[in-house]
Amino acid sequence: AQSVTQLGSHVSVSEGALVLLRCNYSSSVPPYLFWYVQYPNQGLQLLLKYTSAATLVKGINGFEAEFKKSETSFHLTKPSAHMSDAAEYFCAVSFSGGYQKVTFGIGTKLQVIP
Amino acid sequence: DVKVTQSSRYLVKRTGEKVFLECVQDMDHENMFWYRQDPGLGLRLIYFSYDVKMKEKGDIPEGYSVSREKKERFSLILESASTNQTSMYLCASSAPGQTFYSNQPQHFGDGTRLSIL
Numbered sequence: 001a002q003s004v005t006q007l008g009s010h011v012s013v014s015e016g017a018l019v020l021l022r023c024n025y026s027s028s029v030p031p032y033l034f035w036y037v038q039y040p041n042q043g044l045q046l047l048l049k050y051t052s053a054a055t056l057v058k059g060i061n062g063f064e065a066e067f068k069k070s071e072t073s074f075h076l077t078k079p080s081a082h083m084s085d086a087a088e089y090f091c092a093v094s095f096s097g098g099y100q101k102v103t104f105g106i107g108t109k110l111q112v113i114p
Numbered sequence: 115d116v117k118v119t120q121s122s123r124y125l126v127k128r129t130g131e132k133v134f135l136e137c138v139q140d141m142d143h144e145n146m147f148w149y150r151q152d153p154g155l156g157l158r159l160i161y162f163s164y165d166v167k168m169k170e171k172g173d174i175p176e177g178y179s180v181s182r183e184k185k186e187r188f189s190l191i192l193e194s195a196s197t198n199q200t201s202m203y204l205c206a207s208s209a210p211g212q213t214f215y216s217n218q219p220q221h222f223g224d225g226t227r228l229s230i231l
Contacts, residue, residue, distance in 0.1 A: 009154070032217040043118070043204055043222030044157075051217060090156065094217050101172075102220060104149075106156035 002027045004093045006105035014113050019063075019078040021108050023091030026072065033074045034092040034102070035065055044090060050074060061085070086112045117141070120205050120223040128231055133192040135226050137205030144210045146188035147220065148172075148180065151202040163188055164210075195230045202227050 007022040025031055032051050036044040048059025055067045061084075065076045076089060091105040121136035139146065145164050149157040149172075159172030161180040169180050177199060181189045188207075192199055206220040 034219060036222075041123075041224070043206075043224045044220075045222070046219040049217075049219055101159065101162065104157040106154060 002031065002093050002095055002103050004091050004103055004105040006091050006108050008108055009106065010109045010111065012111040012113060013081045015083055016080050019076070019081045019085065019110065021076040021089050021091075021110065023074045023076065023105060024072050025074060025091075025093045027093055027095055029095045032094045033065075033067060034094070035059065035063070035074075035076050036090045036092060038088045038090065038107075040087075047076070047089070081112045083112050083114065086110055118205055118207055118221050118223040120203075120226050122226050123224065124227050126229045126231060127195050129196055131195045133195050133228070135190040135203055135205075135228070137188045137190070137223060138186050139207040139221070140186065141207065141209070141221070142185065143207035143221075144185070145208045146182065147206040147208075148178075148188065148190045149204045149206065150174070151204055151225070157204065160190065197230050200228060200230045
């Protein structure tokens with residue numbers, strides 16, 4: 001069965017500092033991996049996705065994530081945090097076949113301190 | 115842009131009531147999903163549908179049912195609402211993969227915050 005673990009339900013960074021949100025997955029077959037962002041009182045929006053084309057994936061708003069098969073990780077990074085990055089971030093995993101069922105992590109709330 | 119619209123942002127109902135949550139998408143997507151979101155638990159899949167009149171149980175279907183009579187509309191039904199169903203409900207849709215091995219992101223509505231008193 002597939003699963004995803006997000007380490008740290010709350011992360012605080014200073015404005016301008018590096019953002020690192022951790023995600024590890026478990027899947028018996030090659031996975032597809034996603035990062036979504038949720039701003040207050042809104043639904044989730046896609047930040048980026050990994051579908052085996054390239055291990056370093058660039059997304060919107062300056063975020064990127066690197067797929068590391070040996071570590072079963074897909075951590076999300078941004079070189080310099082902005083106040084507008086304060087939101088909740090969800091890692092998600094799916095796998096080829098089936099009906100597009102996706103398993104989400106529990107989410108990480110990012111706080112950006114001025 | 116894909117638009118997924120949930121009929122209510124906030125809803126207050128009483129225990130025992132039959133509750134309908136409606137979701138409409140405008141991108142002709144085959145796949146539609148209902149999740150509930152609770153603090154510390156993330157998103158949990160209730161039901162999903164990959165075609166009109168087709169439905170599959172997700173991880174927590176108990177106490178819920180769904181209806182998909184038209185491709186663009188997916189309804190979640192709480193047969194007899196209970197206080198433990200107080201939650202944020204999110205609807206999503208996605209296109210099918212172009213090939214067996216591809217995958218498509220999900221597009222979400224803004225959610226319905228449901229309170230059962």
